[in-house]
Amino acid sequence: MFRLLLAGLSRRLPSQCAVCHAWPSQPLCEACVSQFAQPVRRCRTCALPLPAGPRQCGACIADPPPLDLALAAVPYAYPWSQVMADFKFHQHTGWATSFATLMRSAPWVEPALEAADLLIPMPLSRRRMSERGFNQAHLLARALEPSKVLSGALLRIRDTPPQRTLPRKERLLSVRNAFAVDPLQVTRIKGQRVVLLDDVMTSGASLHAAARAVHQAGAAHITALVFARTE
Secondary structure, eight states, X not given: XXXXXXXXXXXXXXXXXXXTOOSSBOSSOHHHHHHHOOOOOBOTTTOOBOOSSOSSOHHHHXXXXXXXXXXXXXXXXXXXXXXXXXXXXXXXXXGHHHHHXXXXXXXXXXXXXXXXXXXXXXXXXXXXXXXXSSOHHHHHHHHHOGGXXXXXXXXXXXXXXXXXXXXXXHHHHHTTTOEEEOGGGHHHHTTOEEEEEEEEESSSHHHHHHHHHHHHTTOSEEEEEEEEEOO
């Protein structure tokens, strides 16, 4: 309770920029956003950077992922990797609104949110939820489009090790069959345009596994939207 009270107070008090620590400031000041969050041309289905030319990378053309669209606001690099770690592990829940604003400004995100019927945050395991006290993907979803958020529909039915600790092949194996749609929510998803929300996309293994579960529930279109993408 005390931790939640502090998080609530932090949203109302003046703050420093999470990047340059300017005071007083929004959690992400305009100067840092301008310097570190310039739009990047990305593959439309995996969100990796692309040079001018096709809208899909060669890997996605050769082996299409289970996503119709993948969007990311910033690279998972300095300063965003540290900022996101602080957001998740140091109770800076009040930053979610600033992150959502930055995500909305990324290319193609606004149209994707407008076209979406549902925003589904990636679920945490019970252990991680207990340790952290909140789901960062849910906070981002609520800050982006609260009226479209469908919580609890996507279930993590098997705990998995942190993806950043595993090589790609093991990541793919570790999340196989780790997600399922709640049978009581299948009718809510069938025929709908769904945006899967997460904070960071690394190999894409977790989002791909979740997308397959949502596709099996009958979703008509699936977009992955993340704050940061490893490159």
